[in-house]
Amino acid sequence: MTPPTTTQTPPDAPETAPARTRALHARAPWHAAVTLVVLVCTALLARRHWPVIEAGAARLAGADPGWLLLGATAAASTWACSAVAQQGAVAEALPGGRLVAAQFAASAANHVLPAGVGAGAVNLRFLTRCGLSVPRSATALAVKATVGGVTRGALIAVLALAGPGLLRIPRVSVAVVVAALLATAALPLLWLSGSLRRAVRAVSADVRALHRLPGRAAALWGGSLAFSSLHALVVVAVTRSLGLPLPPERVALAYLAASSAAVLLPTPGGIGSLDAALALALKLAGVPGSAAASVVLGYRLLTVWLPLVPGLVVLGVLMRRKAL
Template sequence: MPAVFGGVDATGAAAVAVELTRTPRRLGPRRTRLRVLAAVGVVGIVGALVGTRFRSDVLGTLSDVPAPRWHWLVACLIASVLFYVAHGVSVRAASGLRMSLGTATASQLAAAAANRVVPAGLGAIAVHLRFLERRGMTRPAAVAAVASIKGAAILLHLAGIALVAGTLRGSGVGEAVTAPVRMTVNGIGAGPVAAGLAVVGAGVGTAVAHPRVRTRLRPALRGFRAHLGVLARSPWRTIVLVTSTAATKAAQVMGLACAVWSFESGLSIASITAVYLVGSAVAGAAPTAGSVGAIEPALAIGLTASGGTAATMFAAVLVFRLISYWLPILPGVTALAMMRRRGDL
């Protein structure tokens, strides 16, 4: 779940292009389950070691945090469920395929499970492509459908930041959220960072300009443009796609808001929305699966800058991530295995 530009960045775009030239591989549910369980086990072991090492410090810091109010936690869980349902609606609208909402939602849970293992959203992209191809779409059309969802998410995310820009002025939220990025760049040095970006850009540009790559991509790009043209000539599908994608963003914001309000009700929905949109955009640059390790401090720092108590906001973010990100792993693995047995993956 988070979401968060949905893992769409230069790395994700390059991976989608590479996917056009590859032969689809069958996804083994047993291997996927083992990988997910192994990842969960490693995270659990590391968490236990860190918790044991810093147990006294953590308990001292969290001793003043009030107990969460359970009705808000239930609301956070409902918002997380609605996120996957809305995502399923967007898949149906983008693809134009006839499928039940349950099947579309199950595909999103399966993609989320894969996304917990593979960084930068590539696991979800691979599952989406495989699912749409198994439903009868060609590879270029499937890529176009996924790209339309991701593109709508990016545009809506930017529009959301523009709408809450007034909330950011003078609040310190933007500065607090982006401070870790600035500190990292300053620590590495502007020169090395610019050189690294130049190398990545040159590598991507060289690969795209290669005649063999262009020859293999040309038919796929024609199909890609054709599918986007069909989508553009279908106003109803476009409206449903944009609305459902906006609903995924709203569900994520409401999930965070409910987690925050379960501990402390002083923050407004406008401030929480601003923190989520800016924090998730900044954390989206992290090369980890689901921006783990980047989005948590970004959200906690932003909420604290908005007026929340540091320890309380940290606890609220952890609860939000537990419900929206880690809890769907088990139903996601189940959906992955079920869809594999039915031939949907």
Template sequence: MTPTRSRLRSAPAPRPARRRWWRRLRLPLLVAAGLVLAAAGLWGRLPDPREFVRALIGADYGWVAAAVALQGASLGAFAWQQRAVMGALGVRLTARRAAAVTMARTAISISMPAGAAVSAGYAVREYQRAGVAKELAAASMIVSGLTSIGGLTVLYLTGGLAVLGTDPALLLSPRPLAVVGGLTLLTTAAIVLGRRMPAIRTSVLPDDGRVLRWLRATLASAHEAWQAGAALRPRDWTAAVLFFAVNWLADLLCLAAACRAVGLPIGVVTLAGIYLGVQIVRQVPLTPGGVGVVDTALVAGLTAAGATAVTAAAAVLIYRLISCWLLLPAGGAAALVLRRR
């Protein structure tokens, strides 16, 4: 074999032009698909356009600015939680990268079906690109999922203690108590099982075939990630839960500020009940970002609390613009920055 022929054979094959085209346009296409689904979800659910526009024009934009600041605080708490978990796992993550990954995965989560799982996979890949081991990146996602449930539970229990002296009947409703109790048990069981579960014996699986080899490697990696996350110290778990409690609280207050912007006199306690119910509905990934489902549930809850259909829809639109649709271009820009870095 001549040297020239050897060099020709060892040269890497050029990447197909079709694949390069898809890599460049997949993010704009996902954003466009999210906007189309949003329009489809809201079609026919808004009140008279003239009254609706009148309510938006007459909104108090000081409260709108407060809602924007609160949503920024919510995202900031999420990013700091990621840094804290990574630090507890022994990985130093810069604030800039944590913020960029948080924005990008939030945009993915609200623009795709089953967006939470897709955004978690995206975060794992980005952390791997930053030099984080795959098991540690996956462990951070497991901890984030469990502490997100814990943060929502802490928020509800804290609010319950706050209204205990004013209206104890609010705490005796069986449905919210059952939901919070179930979430608490789920989080505790996942941590205990992760600490005590023995190593998965993947050797019992046959080693012939690509699918079986992939299954063995996936089971072993998932078990290592679960154990790494569950092995965190109690103070690290507490800090992660508190960060997520701040994340949920700031998002709730963002909704409250949007309601105040259009003059809805609904108390924070009532909003907390509506918000908790919406978050439970939101966990079922029927549409990207809960399009149509979350909006309808919020409007129905505010209307049941005494708001008119026009003002309720205006408040929900302001809240969803700030907490959902404006995050799509911001997350796309963050993803582009991460790709270039």
């Protein structure tokens, strides 16, 4: 009996790469407009609260280097976890070294382009270079993203149930509640879209096929779970380096909730959206304003600014060697 694979194209999958390219180009102006609005709002907020940010930077300068080293190690390990999850999203064996390098390069590209477009483009190109068709590569990325969201939600649920009172929901206005209800009511209308139904069916078919391969399923779920956990560990390490007396599970829950909320705003690498959400979540967890700014700056230093230039160099090398 032949083992199931994900190389077979479902009948409802997109037929050609040009059609997908045209769809991406049609969405690009909207992504760019939303990104610009979010970044402008972030700049205005940063200007308004600049004294707090400046105090946070000064506090970070005196942080414990041992804890920062632990955070840097956890941040570097996320690329390996991302590679494991990506391997788990396809049945075919991918070249391990190039796969890890592609995740490192994708992380850098993701902080240059909005809404995960950079990481998606790098990984899509990598998978097609490995012999997968464009529709199957896109579906593999969707499977990985879906499982990543599910594991992050599961971590939030486990932490919230294990520590009652850790999750503090801020007060929201009536307008926000009404907007959320309207968005929920619109979901059935979106489901009527044929392209959305086809995409969901394609992802579901791949998930079922992958779960017939225990090794791939373990890599997909394990890598996704470790990826979110290690990012939370980076934030915990930064808070410890600053001497903040907060329970690690509360800090982890604050990060996971903030990162889930930041996904809704398509900024490059979550810059601006994740920063604001994480600062708010930390303040709700009991961190003072300047200390919360220090944590956000430390997290960004370890996950974005230090690896950005090396990641872009790796991206250039992979392109030069035609691995992308």
